[in-house]
Amino acid sequence: MSKTIKIRAQQKGDICQVKALIKHPMETGLRKDKKTGKKIPAHFIQEVNCAHEGEKVLTGLWGGAVSTNPYLAFEFEGAKKGDKVTLSWADNQGESDSVETTIR
Known part of the structure; x- marks a missing residue:
């Protein structure tokens, strides 16, 4: 089970709708820490x-430029209920995650 x-x-007719929420800070590298005044290092999904x-x-x-905890939604054709869908991401600091789900 994915932590992030x-x-x-979900199958709707001939279309599979995929919706995902990714927990990630998505820092640009341009913001400054309010307490220290130092720039927060860039940390974003690539x-x-x-x-x-x-x-x-x-x-x-x-x-x-993508927001913190990004939401992703898209559709594709050619799937059916019971098929597997895998979503993965990798960021600029070498972190990554992946999850698999079954189409309902």
């Missing part, structure tokens, strides 16, 4: 991937 990703995949039954259906290249 909550995901739901790449998000989603695969359906092992075949990539989405690749997102993100940067520091």
